[in-house]
Amino acid sequence: MTHRPLDEPLRPVRPHPEALWNRSPEPGEVDPAVLGALLRRHGWQRRGGAAGRYGRWTPPGPGGGGTSLLVPESRAFPDSDDLLGEALLALARSGMPAAREVLVGLAVPSDEIRWWRDTPAGPAGAASWPVEEQLRAAARQMLLAGALATRARAGYYGARHRRAAFAALESVLVGSAAGGRRLTAFVPVTGARPLAVRLHQALYAVREAIDYQRATGGMDAFDGAVEAGASRELTEALINLVRGTEGARIAVEWAPAAGVPETCAAGGEPVEFSPGDLSVLREAGARYLRAEPSVPVRITGTVVRMRRSGPRGEGGVRLRVLAGAEVPHVRLTLDEEDYRIAGQAHLVGLPVRVQGRLESRGGFRRLSGACGVVPVQVDEEERDRLMKSLQENLDYFEEACGGEQLGD
Secondary structure (H helix, E strand, C coil), rough: CCCCCCCCCCCCCCCCCCHHCCCCCCCCCCCHHHHHHHHHHHCCCECCCCCCCEEEEECHHHHHHCEEEEEECCCCCHHHHHHHHHHHHHHCCCCHHHHHHHHHHHHHEEEEEEEECCCCCCHCCCCHHHHHHHHHHHHHHHHHHHHHHCCCCCCCCCCCCHHHHHHHHCEEEECECCCCCEEEEEHHHHHHHHHHHHHHHHHHHHHHHHHHHHHHHHHHHHHHHHHHCCCHHHHHHHHCCCCCCCCCEEEEECCCCCCCCCCCCCCCCEEECHHHHHHHHHHHHHHHHHHHCEEEEEEEEEEEECCCCCEEEEECEEEEEECCCCCEEEEECCCCCHHHHHHHHHCCCEEEEEEEEEEEECCCCEEEEEEEEEECCCCHHHHHHHHHHHHHCCHHHHHCCCCCCCCC
């Protein structure tokens, strides 16, 4: 265990994304037109009001008849701030999901991605644990596929770009799953809008490719869909979303405060998928897996594992990737000389550089034809950290190296 000196200043900690969402918007920050658009989107009904001055809104569902909000149509109305303050307070005190979702959209302008699954409802509308978990897992897979597509275009990503893709999802807030049938994700316009745009385009491209396959029997349209963001990761997410249902739909609704992206259409209908699409989606996923080629790379990484069957000959090495490939770790097999160099570099606290081909089989986690291992110089701070890691695992490395002396 390592201990931080008491006099050492703490590193700044990035605030948790949810802290930003929990801040209630102030009346002066709210555009009445945006509030009205969000109320309409989330099922609230406008039922009269003074024309040109304010509207009276009631919540969705049969239980909302006794609740209403007065929302000014613009800030030209003299009491607009007072009415907005009362409306925001009423929304904050309401326990309805439709009220919370409006507040989320006001707190941080967000594009909303919605999933619906047509599944039998349980007692009193409740869903079994596996049904709700399946919806959440499929939605998470789909968001990850969209984030991957913002990094690069590929039919199959495997382990590539995942760290950056997961980082892109940190600011996304997901609402509660209503009976395992409906789920909403709020994707902030600032920083994460490319994710929503790419997923929107990819879903339509996959839908068109399925329709093309049904009409012609050909799978060629899936190749072109890769440029729009389609991938094996997306087809797997769609399979998990649709499986066990009578059908599923996905819609992307753009933040009213930010408007519609230039490359997308406004007010599009949800993209629908049915159980009849599953076989085509599976075939497309297999096609993407087969078609993605291996990639020539030159990787810089630190040795984290070494193993061979005896004191001589080739051996297996695992590297933590520092540069050269968008994967966290790779496995490779080195001949005796390169294996010795890798062991020496690790013992003196240096990373190594090696070239080879990153194989698509296995998810781009293996480097084939690895050769040309050379140590790489690093600054003293990084070298000290590597040496500390070595000291903690020295016995393991001596055993992995077959008892061979790796020093000079």
